[in-house]
């Protein structure tokens with residue numbers, strides 16, 4: 001299962017333009033959390049809130065299945081207290097992870113809360129929090145790490 005690609009500031013996106021009164025290509029001006037908030041129309045230069053085009057709404061990734069949603073909810077509940085002690089609920093988390101289909105961690109990918117990931121150095125982890133469009137807080141067996149996401153593939157550290 002692939003998650004939807006999160007846009008970032010400066011990227012092009014289809015939106016309904018309030019001035020052109022039709023779907024035109026826009027550029028992302030501002031993000032709120034991981035959602036596109038403000039866009040600028042590349043045709044008329046008008047800046048306005050993002051209005052998803054009909055086609056982008058159709059392309060939207062479906063929500064997780066009910067079963068998947070229940071698993072994610074359980075993980076969230078297990079993680080909620082004691083953020084300083086990731087190991088406390090580790091056993092419970094790893095049991096749930098088997099059902100949560102962990103994704104390999106890749107800094108160019110996009111993750112959401114409660115997603116299970118596998119990291120080459122830290123092992124199995126869970127996205128505890130999406131900090132912003134580029135950073136996630138991941139709980140691993142021995143530590144909590146801030147990891148990057150949505151990094152363009154061409155830029156390497």
Ligand SMILES: [Zn+2]
Pocket residue numbers: 017018019020021024041042043044045046
């Ligand atoms: Zn326009």
